[in-house]
Amino acid sequence: MRVIPLGIGGWVSNPLLGNVSLMVETGKSRILIDAGEGTYRALRTCGFDVDNLDLILITHRHGDHVMGLSTLALFAKAKGIMLRVYGPRDVDLQKLFDALGIPQYLSAIEFHPIDPSPEPLTVIIGHDYRITAVLADHAIPTLAYRIDGSDGSCVTYSSDTRPTSNIVNLAKNCTLLIHEASGNPGTEEVSHLHGHSTTSEALQIAREAGVKYLMPVHYYVEPPILSGTHCVNIVIPLPCTPLDTQRLK
Numbered sequence: 001m002r003v004i005p006l007g008i009g010g011w012v013s014n015p016l017l018g019n020v021s022l023m024v025e026t027g028k029s030r031i032l033i034d035a036g037e038g039t040y041r042a043l044r045t046c047g048f049d050v051d052n053l054d055l056i057l058i059t060h061r062h063g064d065h066v067m068g069l070s071t072l073a074l075f076a077k078a079k080g081i082m083l084r085v086y087g088p089r090d091v092d093l094q095k096l097f098d099a100l101g102i103p104q105y106l107s108a109i110e111f112h113p114i115d116p117s118p119e120p121l122t123v124i125i126g127h128d129y130r131i132t133a134v135l136a137d138h139a140i141p142t143l144a145y146r147i148d149g150s151d152g153s154c155v156t157y158s159s160d161t162r163p164t165s166n167i168v169n170l171a172k173n174c175t176l177l178i179h180e181a182s183g184n185p186g187t188e189e190v191s192h193l194h195g196h197s198t199t200s201e202a203l204q205i206a207r208e209a210g211v212k213y214l215m216p217v218h219y220y221v222e223p224p225i226l227s228g229t230h231c232v233n234i235v236i237p238l239p240c241t242p243l244d245t246q247r248l249k
Contacts (some may be wrong), residue, residue: 001026001149001245003176003215005237006042010182010218011064012162015145018042018239020218022178024158025242026149027128034158039068040075046240049150050076050083055124057131058087059159060142066091069109070100077108086131088141116141120170121223122130134170136161139195146170153245156211160218162192163201171209175245176235179205181217184225197212199226207231213248 002025007018023046032039032053039089042047054244059065069085076083085093091113097106114123116135124131128150137141138160144167148154156171158179171177179202183191191198197205197217203226206214215235216224226234235243 001151001155001175002242003148003178003245004046005215005217005239006032006039006046007036008217008219008237008239010180011036011062012220013218014151014221017219019068020156020180021068023048024147024155025150026147026153029126029128031112031129031131031147032056034059034159035063035068035072035197036064037067037150040071042239043072051079051081052129053083054126056085057143057145058085058091059136059138059145060088060138060141061091062160065159066096069093070097070102070105073097073105073108074102077105078140081108083109083198084112085109086112087115087118088143090141094122113145113225116143118166120146132158132170135208136167137164138162139196142195144170146174149245151246153243153249158197158202159203160195161197162195163197163205165208168205168208171205171211173210175248176215177202177206177209177211178217178237178242179213179222181216181224181226182218185227193213199224203229203232 009017182196
């Protein structure tokens with residue numbers, strides 16, 4: 001299994017970081033997680049295109065996680081392909097495409113709604129993977145995803161969330177936890193107000209889940225500060241740079 005970060009920032013980040021979006025390759029399958037603004041450009045920059053995607057996982061309907069779907073649909077329709085998209089039931093793509101003035105391009109998306117649950121729920125089983133989802137603790141209904149690959153590796157992505165035992169349970173003994181870290185230590189109150197976690201809280205979630213490797217993403221304008229990282233190795237995400245999870249074992 002390989003993880004290729006396409007973007008690593010949040011809605012209020014240095015624009016050079018891009019909105020958080022991740023490509024997961026497992027076996028012969030490619031799974032895109034989240035599609036904020038600029039995702040299509042990031043795909044092409046990193047050597048991919050819409051016809052390389054087996055499915056797309058959307059975590060929630062905030063713009064920095066979903067607005068890029070419109071551009072993906074434009075190019076998918078031009079290529080005559082259908083995008084399989086999974087996400088929370090309240091992701092209203094009809095409203096999004098109507099607001100953008102391109103409702104005719106929604107036909108390029110096959111949307112599969114998921115009802116967020118506090119208990120891990122298997123939502124997709126493919127030849128090369130199993131995908132499990134759980135309810136995160138954000139300002140709106142949000143899903144965290146776990147992908148178990150055919151090679152025995154697994155990756156969990158928290159999406160935007162306050163610290164929650166739901167993600168601890170989802171990520172138990174996983175190879176890699178990709179967790180949002182919107183605030184630095186000392187900013188817990190304001191981070192929680194907006195439904196986010198700090199770097200120290202992301203580390204704590206990784207420890208409780210028994211995860212040895214943590215990749216922090218979705219940090220804001222200030223550089224992330226990670227301290228007290230004993231028992232957890234930090235993986236710095238670099239756009240377009242693959243991380244082979246087999247090397248983390």
